[in-house]
Amino acid sequence: xxxSVIEALAGIVGARNVISDPDAMVPYLKEWRDLFRGKAxxxxxxxSVAEVSAVMRWASENGATVVPQGGNTGLVGGQIPIAEGRExxxxxxxxxxxxxxxxxxxxxxxxxxxxxxRAQEAAxxxxxLFPLSLASEGSCTVGGNLSTNAGGTAVIAYGNARELCLGLxxxxxxxxxxxxxxxxxxxxxxxxxxxxxxxxxxxxGIITAAVLKLFPLPAARATAFLAVPDPEAALALLNKAxxxxxxxxxxxxxxxxxxxxxxxxxxxxxxxxxxxxxxxxVLMEVSAQAETGLSDAVEAFLGEALExxxxxxxxxxxxxxxxxxxxxxxxMLSEVQTHEGGSIKHDVSVPIQATPEFLKRAIAAVEALxxxxxxxxxxxxxxxxxxxxxxxxVGADKAAYLAGWGAMxxxxxxxxxxxxxxxxxxxxxxxxxxxxxxxxxxxxxxxxMRTVKAALDPKGLLNPGSVL
Amino acid sequence: xxxSVIEALAGIVGARNVISDPDAMVPYLKEWRDLFRGKAxxxxxxxSVAEVSAVMRWASENGATVVPQGGNTGLVGGQIPIAEGRExxxxxxxxxxxxxxxxxxxxxxxxxxxxxxRAQEAAxxxxxLFPLSLASEGSCTVGGNLSTNAGGTAVIAYGNARELCLGLxxxxxxxxxxxxxxxxxxxxxxxxxxxxxxxxxxxxGIITAAVLKLFPLPAARATAFLAVPDPEAALALLNKAxxxxxxxxxxxxxxxxxxxxxxxxxxxxxxxxxxxxxxxxVLMEVSAQAETGLSDAVEAFLGEALExxxxxxxxxxxxxxxxxxxxxxxxMLSEVQTHEGGSIKHDVSVPIQATPEFLKRAIAAVEALxxxxxxxxxxxxxxxxxxxxxxxxVGADKAAYLAGWGAMxxxxxxxxxxxxxxxxxxxxxxxxxxxxxxxxxxxxxxxxMRTVKAALDPKGLLNPGSVL
Numbered sequence: 001x002x003x004s005v006i007e008a009l010a011g012i013v014g015a016r017n018v019i020s021d022p023d024a025m026v027p028y029l030k031e032w033r034d035l036f037r038g039k040a041x042x043x044x045x046x047x048s049v050a051e052v053s054a055v056m057r058w059a060s061e062n063g064a065t066v067v068p069q070g071g072n073t074g075l076v077g078g079q080i081p082i083a084e085g086r087e088x089x090x091x092x093x094x095x096x097x098x099x100x101x102x103x104x105x106x107x108x109x110x111x112x113x114x115x116x117x118r119a120q121e122a123a124x125x126x127x128x129l130f131p132l133s134l135a136s137e138g139s140c141t142v143g144g145n146l147s148t149n150a151g152g153t154a155v156i157a158y159g160n161a162r163e164l165c166l167g168l169x170x171x172x173x174x175x176x177x178x179x180x181x182x183x184x185x186x187x188x189x190x191x192x193x194x195x196x197x198x199x200x201x202x203x204x205g206i207i208t209a210a211v212l213k214l215f216p217l218p219a220a221r222a223t224a225f226l227a228v229p230d231p232e233a234a235l236a237l238l239n240k241a242x243x244x245x246x247x248x249x250x251x252x253x254x255x256x257x258x259x260x261x262x263x264x265x266x267x268x269x270x271x272x273x274x275x276x277x278x279x280x281x282v283l284m285e286v287s288a289q290a291e292t293g294l295s296d297a298v299e300a301f302l303g304e305a306l307e308x309x310x311x312x313x314x315x316x317x318x319x320x321x322x323x324x325x326x327x328x329x330x331x332m333l334s335e336v337q338t339h340e341g342g343s344i345k346h347d348v349s350v351p352i353q354a355t356p357e358f359l360k361r362a363i364a365a366v367e368a369l370x371x372x373x374x375x376x377x378x379x380x381x382x383x384x385x386x387x388x389x390x391x392x393x394v395g396a397d398k399a400a401y402l403a404g405w406g407a408m409x410x411x412x413x414x415x416x417x418x419x420x421x422x423x424x425x426x427x428x429x430x431x432x433x434x435x436x437x438x439x440x441x442x443x444x445x446x447x448x449m450r451t452v453k454a455a456l457d458p459k460g461l462l463n464p465g466s467v468l
Numbered sequence: 469x470x471x472s473v474i475e476a477l478a479g480i481v482g483a484r485n486v487i488s489d490p491d492a493m494v495p496y497l498k499e500w501r502d503l504f505r506g507k508a509x510x511x512x513x514x515x516s517v518a519e520v521s522a523v524m525r526w527a528s529e530n531g532a533t534v535v536p537q538g539g540n541t542g543l544v545g546g547q548i549p550i551a552e553g554r555e556x557x558x559x560x561x562x563x564x565x566x567x568x569x570x571x572x573x574x575x576x577x578x579x580x581x582x583x584x585x586r587a588q589e590a591a592x593x594x595x596x597l598f599p600l601s602l603a604s605e606g607s608c609t610v611g612g613n614l615s616t617n618a619g620g621t622a623v624i625a626y627g628n629a630r631e632l633c634l635g636l637x638x639x640x641x642x643x644x645x646x647x648x649x650x651x652x653x654x655x656x657x658x659x660x661x662x663x664x665x666x667x668x669x670x671x672x673g674i675i676t677a678a679v680l681k682l683f684p685l686p687a688a689r690a691t692a693f694l695a696v697p698d699p700e701a702a703l704a705l706l707n708k709a710x711x712x713x714x715x716x717x718x719x720x721x722x723x724x725x726x727x728x729x730x731x732x733x734x735x736x737x738x739x740x741x742x743x744x745x746x747x748x749x750v751l752m753e754v755s756a757q758a759e760t761g762l763s764d765a766v767e768a769f770l771g772e773a774l775e776x777x778x779x780x781x782x783x784x785x786x787x788x789x790x791x792x793x794x795x796x797x798x799x800m801l802s803e804v805q806t807h808e809g810g811s812i813k814h815d816v817s818v819p820i821q822a823t824p825e826f827l828k829r830a831i832a833a834v835e836a837l838x839x840x841x842x843x844x845x846x847x848x849x850x851x852x853x854x855x856x857x858x859x860x861x862v863g864a865d866k867a868a869y870l871a872g873w874g875a876m877x878x879x880x881x882x883x884x885x886x887x888x889x890x891x892x893x894x895x896x897x898x899x900x901x902x903x904x905x906x907x908x909x910x911x912x913x914x915x916x917m918r919t920v921k922a923a924l925d926p927k928g929l930l931n932p933g934s935v936l
Contacts, residue, residue, distance in 0.1 A: 032640055104707065104821035105852075151655050163631065181820040185851040186628065187890035188617050188667055189897055189905065190935060191917045195663035199656055216711040239572065243684040244757045248716070289712045320618045351651040353572035383653040384573075415728065422655035428922045429657055444646045448924075452811065455923035456916075467658060 005064070009044045009088070012054045017094070019043040019450040023120075028089050031080055032073060035432075039085025040067070047094040048058060049169060049177060049446045056206065056461075057175030064369050066090050068202035070144025071115060073136040075347070076184070076430025077443045078148065078201040078466045087464070090123040092143045095208055101126045107166060107183045112143025112207050120214065128214035131158035131250075136333060143207045149199035151426030153330070157250040157287070157383035158215065160426070162198045167211035170197050173204075183211050196452065201428050202463040204456045218287035222247070222298040223323045226305075227313040228254075229279030230357035234282050234381055237310040238352070246297025247288035252382035255281050259376045260332050262391075266339040267332040272324070273315045283330045333378050337391055340374070341399040346388040349417045349425035353382050358419055365411045366390050370404060385425040388412055415439065429467045437468075470905040472533070477512045477556070479524045485562070487511040494550065496557050499548055503900075507553025508535070515562040517637060517645060517676045521560060524674065524929075525643030527759060533932050534558050536670035538612025539583065541604040541741040543815070544898025546616065546669040546934045555932070560611045563676055569594045572843050573742050575651045580611025596682035599626035599718075603802060611675045611798035618744050620896030621798070625718040625755070626683065628894070630666045635679035640645050641672075641925040649681035664920065669896050672924045684936060686755035686917060690715070690766040691791045694773075695746030695781040696722075699824035702750050702849055705778040706820070714765025715756035721851035723749050727801050727844045730859075734804040738796055741783045750779075750849070751798045801846050805859055808842070810866040812876045814856040816884045817893035823852050828889055832877045853893040856880055881908065897935045905936075 009018045017453055019025055020042040029038040046052045059066050067086045069079045081087035098118070102108065103126040107261035110119050116137040123130035134152030146168070150161045158164060167182035167325060180194055223269045228234045234254050241249045257279050263270045288294040298316065305311040310434070317323035337343045359398050363375045372393030379387040390408060392401035413423045413436065423440050438446060446468075453460075453468055476487045488510040497506040514520045525536050527740055535555045537547040549555035565580040566586070570576065571594040578587050584605040591598035602620035612618070614636070618629045626632060635650035648662055665673050694701045702722050709717045725747050731738045756762040760886045766784065773779040785791035798854060805811045818826045840861030847855040858876060860869040879890045881904065891908050892901055906914060914936075921928075921936055 044908075102819070102821065104703070105819045106710075107819070149660075151654055156655065159631075162660070163627075172912075172916075176912050178916060179910055180913065182822075182890070184817050184890050184893070185820065185889065186619055186623065186817045186848070186853045186893040188619075188894055189890050189901075190667075190909065190913070191672070191920055192617075192630070192663045192667050193913065193916055193920075195660045196920075199660050204659070219712065235572070244532075244687065246758055289710075290714055290765065292765075295659070295861045297758065299761075349652050349654045351570070351573045352653065353570065380654070385654045420651065422650070422652050422657050424657045425652070425654040426656055433657075439656065442647055444640075444644050445648065445658070445661065448640075448646060448661055451923050452659055452661075452920070455919050 002357050006042065008058055008095045009042065009055065013046050013051050014348045028069060028091060029080060029271065031077060033431065036077065036082055038080035040081050040087050041085065043091055045091045045094050049050065049095070049171065050076060052090065052171045052206055052208055053175045053177050056171050056173065059088070059211055059461055060174045060459060063459065064088055065461050066231065067463050068092060068147070068206045068326065070141035071136065072138040073140040074144065074148060074430060075423070075427040076432045078428055078430030079144070081430055082463055090206065091394040092141065092208070092226070092422070098122045099209065100346060102183070103128050105183055107211050107273045108175070108209050109181060109209060111209045112144050114142050116140050116142060116145055120145055123214050124217065127217060129217045130212055132161055132164055133224040134210055135331065139186060142210060146198050146207050146210055147200065147202050148428045151380065151383070151385065153251055153380065154381060155252060156252055157248050162195060162212050163241055165194065165198060165210050166213055168194050168197055169209040170205040173459065173461050181209060181211050201467050203453060203467050216289060218289065220288045220291045220294045221285055221323070222294050223317040223326050224298065224302065225315050225329065226282045226284060227274055228280045228282050228311055228366040230280060231359050232281060233310045235356055237282060237305055237354065237380055240283060240305060240310065241301070245286045245301050247286040249382070250287045251283060251285035253283040253330050253379060254331065254381040255333060255378040256376060259378050260329060260334040262340060262376065263329050263332045263377055264465050266336040267328065270328055273414065274313045276313060278312060283326060293421060332437055335388055337376060340456065341371055344390045344402065344405050346409065346412050346416040347425050347427040348388055348412065348421055348423055349383065349385040350416060350419045350421035352384040354419045355381055355386065358386065358415060358421065361415045362388055362412050365409055365415060369411055370401070370409060395444045431466055434467060474510065476526055477510065477523065480526065481512055481514050481519050485513040485515065491520045493867070494880055496537060496540060497548060497573060499545060499891045504545065504550055506550050508549050508555050509553065511557040511559055513559045513562050515876035517563070517639065520558065520639045520674055520676055521643045521645050523876065524639050524641065527556070527929055528642045530830045531557055531927065533929050535931050536560060536615070536674045538580065539604065539607040541608040542612065542616060542898060543895040543899040544892070545897055546806060546898030546931065547612070550934070551933055560609060561900060563774065566590045567677065570651070571596050571682065573651055575679050576682055577649060577679050578610050579677045579679060580609060582610050584608050584610060584613055591682050592685065595685060598680055598682055598684045600629055600632055603799065608680060614666050614675050614678055615668065615670050616896045619848065619851070619853065621719050621848065625716050626718055630663060632681050633662065633666060633678050634681055636662050636665055636675055637677040638673040638675055641927065641929050647852060649679050669898060669935050671921060671935050672930065684757060686757065687752055688756045688759045688762045690762050691753045691785040691794050692766065692770065693741050693794045694750045694752060695742055696748045696750050696779055699827050699910060701778045702748060703821065703824055704774055705750060706850055707771070708773065708778065709752060713754045713763055713769050715754040717850070718755045719753035721751040721798050721847060722849040723798065723801060723846040724844060726842055727846050728797060730804040730808060730844065731797050731800045735796065736798040736809040738800060741794065742781045744781060746780060751794060762782060774823060805808035805844060805857055808849050809860040809864065810869040810874050812858045812870065814877065814880050815893050815895045816856055816880065816889055816891055817851065817853040818884060818887040820852040822887045823849055823854065826854065826883060826889065828855055830880050832884060834876055835878055837879055838869070840864070851923070859892035899934055902933070902935060
């Protein structure tokens with residue numbers, strides 16, 4: 001990196017907020033699952049919106065390309081440059097203020113670098129719920145959540161990050177600041193620019209702050225771990241629960257027996273809460289604004305579901321400790337797969353009602369492709385979003401198995417496409433799925449995306465090589 | 469209109485679907501509140517997406533400007549050209565198919581010209597709720613609802629039209645068709661083009677069909693008409709209801725005594741359901757997925773609210789007939805104002821918690837401006853969205869009063885802007901509010917809007933003179 005570039009950036013953010021030493025850059029360049037290592041000229045850490053703006057003004061004047069980064073927890077490489085290393089990483093971590101919490105209006109305004117967990121805690125301290133919830137919440141940031149339109153385990157009731165945002169502050173490619181930090185529930189005064197930046201993975205602008213929606217804290221939650229015979233039954237149970245579980249259905253997650261086996265085998269303290277094994281399980285949670293009646297309603301609901309054969313066995317958490325134990329079975333599911341060798345991953349969605357067909361066909365397809373492989377499909381059945389992970393055959397060579405990643409992706413994505421699904425339900429496109437896009441997107445849509453990109457970032461400075 | 473233009477359009481849609489006779493065009497050019505009369509070269513009524521596409525291809529090749537129109541119920545003139553009359557109105561009314569209803573996946577796919585009421589009925593026939601609900605639902609269309617991001621009385625629970633849409637089919641300015649009719653709850657494969665077209669009032673593309681979200685039909689509803697001492701109490705009641713009304717709060721509408729007076733005076737069969745007059749009222753509805761317990765919960769809730777002084781009197785509907793009577797008090801509120809002479813209107817929103825302050829200041833401002841004027845502010849307190857209508861002083865000259873429309877708008881909008889609100893909460897900008905935009909929008913935001921418009925409609929063919 002040229003001394004003049006370091007000097008220019010240091011002039012904006014201070015010398016100690018420009019990192020160019022290769023070792024010191026490692027935390028910003030290491031993909032957290034160790035799938036690859038990135039390269040960059042430098043990491044710049046602005047401490048305010050004005051500094052982000054000044055960095056982008058400088059970048060625009062000098063043709064420097066910039067990759068915005070939050071908590072570096074992304075799953076598709078959108079936050080890490082992997083090409084020639086000419087990019088500058090712009091870390092938002094120092095923009096970490098909770099600017100305001102407004103319980104009377106059910107909103108909070110936070111900066112991009114605030115971790116999701118801190119945002120949740122700030123809401124709860126004011127007696128409110130910020131419902132976005134996902135595995136990396138301790139380290140991912142609100143800015144990253146919004147730029148990738150993060151999902152997680154509460155989408156069925158509260159929506160993705162997109163649905164939880166009322167307003168944004170964004171630094172544009174030329175350094176101008178768009179102040180769209182509105183607290184309004186309704187505003188029809190022009191184009192919806194907010195949603196254009198949300199989910200654009202840092203390629204159209206840099207989100208520096210956001211107004212988030214808050215909700216009343218649920219007064220009661222009923223959490224159940226349910227044995228279900230098959231995905232068809234799980235789907236019927238889902239529709240039954242949406243219609244009449246006695247409160248708001250806030251979680252509906254599916255997992256196969258092998259997933260539970262992996263968790264029990266590898267996660268310390270985890271145990272199967274049911275006496276007999278079942279081919280599939282559902283973690284269901286219903287929330288209510290009043291204690292009274294919720295348990296009774298859910299028990300009655302489960303009684304019916306047992307009678308109808310949708311559920312074959314059930315455990316209802318009787319304490320917060322038991323609730324945590326049930327949730328742990330779901331939360332550990334991703335991590336424990338690393339103990340079973342290589343795992344080829346897909347983050348797909350299909351129309352909800354097509355989920356059983358997708359599972360049947362995709363399991364058959366990967367088993368035909370790699371005999372002995374072990375599908376561990378799990379996730380957000382309530383959103384039609386399955387993390388279709390496939391562990392290697394027992395005893396197989398990990399590297400050889402992972403070399404088939406592309407071929408397996410192709411087989412699974414072909415089924416997804418036939419069922420009019422999405423090859424990235426909640427993780428985004430980033431760098432890892434960019435090459436897949438032309439295969440699944442209507443050319444008109446791709447062209448519209450390119451048109452928008454060219455209009456908002458005509459010099460191509462923002463996160464080049466990501467998404468498009 | 470030149471014969472060659474008629475011939476070209478007739479060649480696409482058939483001669484009987486091109487209207488150029490001035491009398492026959494009247495229904496398409498008359499603004500329904502009779503605020504103005506539009507002018508156009510012709511009305512073209514394509515019968516399919518392919519025909520909409522062919523019309524736009526022809527328009528693009530010939531530089532013809534096009535104003536898309538649904539049910540012609542818009543409140544800001546976005547659907548009617550009012551300038552030189554060179555525009556062609558493209559009516560979507562013949563695209564009136566409900567393409568599919570999918571209760572298992574909770575979606576339906578309908579064409580733009582389907583009326584909102586038909587969409588509601590198609591959902592209900594499949595045992596589902598399509599919750600968008602507004603005064604003109606009998607004649608407004610789904611395409612118009614989406615292009616204006618319509619609101620209404622259920623936004624507090626279900627969101628605006630934007631939140632109720634999963635996918636779109638859009639004809640672009642150059643005639644290309646974007647098929648974005650996805651049924652997915654989660655799809656992070658690129659930019660959110662859908663939300664760019666929603667709310668853009670036909671200036672970026674023509675919505676021809678949409679995938680809409682459906683919900684379980686509520687099993688029970690509790691509807692209450694409540695006397696409240698002031699907007700502060702109404703706001704406290706709102707937050708209390710959100711936290712604990714024993715179900716989902718699906719309606720929370722405020723109205724002043726004078727509004728109820730107008731309804732009782734002018735709407736046949738309407739009567740005041742409470743024995744003593746109150747300065748303010750709230751129409752509240754709570755929905756639940758089970759009959760059991762809802763009435764008890766709402767009664768207990770209202771008992772507490774009475775004790776706390778948030779409510780001074782209450783009536784709870786005991787039958788569907790009583791529910792209809794209570795709803796009628798709210799639904800007639802707009803219409804009855806026509807019987808009281810001129811009414812100057814505002815469709816504004818502020819952060820929810822600022823609503824009482826807004827009401828106090830705006831009432832004082834208009835009373836200072838026009839002594840004797842009668843403010844009738846009402847609407848969606850749950851969304852911070854007030855229809856701040858002001859009836860003329862008793863006995864005043866209507867025309868002279870209405871001549872002060874702009875001055876009163878200015879006074880009210882200045883307060884809205886100070887409170888960081890919106891001068892168009894749910895009606896849009898159209899032609900009527902276009903000149904107000906530069907006064908209330910950040911220049912960066914206006915410039916971003918112009919950039920997007922130029923990128924998607926470079927020849928400026930779509931709804932010129934609307935929004936921007």
